[in-house]
Amino acid sequence: MQDKINEIEQSIDKAVQDVKSSKTLQEIKMKFLGKTGTISALMKNMRDVPADERPKMGKLLNALREWCENKFDELENRIKNLELKKKYADEKIDVTLPGKKPEDGAIHPNTLVKRELISIFAGMGFEVFEGPEIENDYYNFTALNTPSDHPARDMQDTFYITEDLLLRTQTSAGQVRVMENKKPPIKILSPGKVYRSDDDATHSPMFTQMEGLVVDKGITLCDLKGMLDEFAKKIFGENIKTRLRPSYFPFTEPSVEVDVSCFECGGKGCRLCKGTGWIEVLGAGIVNRRVLEGCGIDPDIYSGFAFGMGVERIAMLKYGINNMKLLFEGDVRFLKQFKA
Numbered sequence: 001m002q003d004k005i006n007e008i009e010q011s012i013d014k015a016v017q018d019v020k021s022s023k024t025l026q027e028i029k030m031k032f033l034g035k036t037g038t039i040s041a042l043m044k045n046m047r048d049v050p051a052d053e054r055p056k057m058g059k060l061l062n063a064l065r066e067w068c069e070n071k072f073d074e075l076e077n078r079i080k081n082l083e084l085k086k087k088y089a090d091e092k093i094d095v096t097l098p099g100k101k102p103e104d105g106a107i108h109p110n111t112l113v114k115r116e117l118i119s120i121f122a123g124m125g126f127e128v129f130e131g132p133e134i135e136n137d138y139y140n141f142t143a144l145n146t147p148s149d150h151p152a153r154d155m156q157d158t159f160y161i162t163e164d165l166l167l168r169t170q171t172s173a174g175q176v177r178v179m180e181n182k183k184p185p186i187k188i189l190s191p192g193k194v195y196r197s198d199d200d201a202t203h204s205p206m207f208t209q210m211e212g213l214v215v216d217k218g219i220t221l222c223d224l225k226g227m228l229d230e231f232a233k234k235i236f237g238e239n240i241k242t243r244l245r246p247s248y249f250p251f252t253e254p255s256v257e258v259d260v261s262c263f264e265c266g267g268k269g270c271r272l273c274k275g276t277g278w279i280e281v282l283g284a285g286i287v288n289r290r291v292l293e294g295c296g297i298d299p300d301i302y303s304g305f306a307f308g309m310g311v312e313r314i315a316m317l318k319y320g321i322n323n324m325k326l327l328f329e330g331d332v333r334f335l336k337q338f339k340a
């Protein structure tokens with residue numbers, strides 16, 4: 001028996017000689033100490049050993065098992081330590097290496113213009129109000145004096161969600177929400193996304209508008225003109241003039257289209273202004289009495305003006321961008337060219 005034990009001890013020594021990973025060590029350990037391993041088999045054979053020899057044999061076998069267990073424990077510890085050291089070495093970070101600078105983004109020209117507009121109008125006492133992009137037909141059209149059979153609905157190709165819900169085609173929808181909830185004096189600026197089924201070099205199915213609404217006693221077209229003069233000078237330059245041309249919107253009466261003198265040629269006529277010396281920048285007008293009435297504001301006491309402009313259009317004019325698609329591509333090389 002002692003010979004057999006010596007043999008087992010030797011074969012274990014040999015088996016573990018070159019072991020480098022805990023996984024192979026575990027496999028070898030199972031071969032000797034596992035349920036079906038060599039030592040277990042010897043233990044089972046004890047049944048066949050004559051009774052008087054059993055105590056001696058038991059002692060020998062127990063000593064063998066203990067020897068084995070100690071051996072494997074010790075090896076396990078050693079290998080685990082080595083593995084840990086290797087892991088630390090592999091994961092070592094050189095904190096003295098120079099850092100990688102994250103690529104800078106840029107503020108989108110739309111955002112630049114939006115911020116500039118808000119700051120100009122905030123300086124004149126306007127508050128910002130943001131209405132919902134999904135609107136009821138009522139706020140987008142009916143309450144703005146555009147009932148369902150009104151031909152002016154065709155001015156805007158609307159995306160309908162249901163018969164009654166739509167993607168707002170104009171931030172003017174917010175006017176009614178404001179006037180329903182707030183009594184004059186009202187002075188709000190309402191920026192936001194609007195949607196129309198329209199797509200070419202100067203139109204996009206989604207674009208941004210900036211709406212303004214002022215309601216108080218004695219507001220006239222003169223107030224609108226004065227305020228727009230101020231706005232045009234601030235955004236396009238000191239020498240800019242404005243002019244009003246008659247137009248039509250169902251919710252304003254009278255309605256006007258507002259032009260600014262061409263900042264490219266100073267009004268002499270060039271490619272930008274198509275030789276006219278003027279550039280159209282927004283729609284505006286005196287709030288229609290019917291709209292005020294519908295919001296519970298007495299049109300015999302109060303009056304107001306409203307205006308709405310396309311933010312992309314202002315950005316394109318201000319920065320000389322000739323294709324609206326550039327504003328939606330998000331190319332950082334393009335965006336980086338613009339500064340406030």
Ligand code: PHE
Nearest residue numbers: 170172283284285306307308
């Ligand atoms: N909502 C109009 C449009 O989208 C612009 C506008 C706003 C006109 C306010 C008059 C007053 O075309």
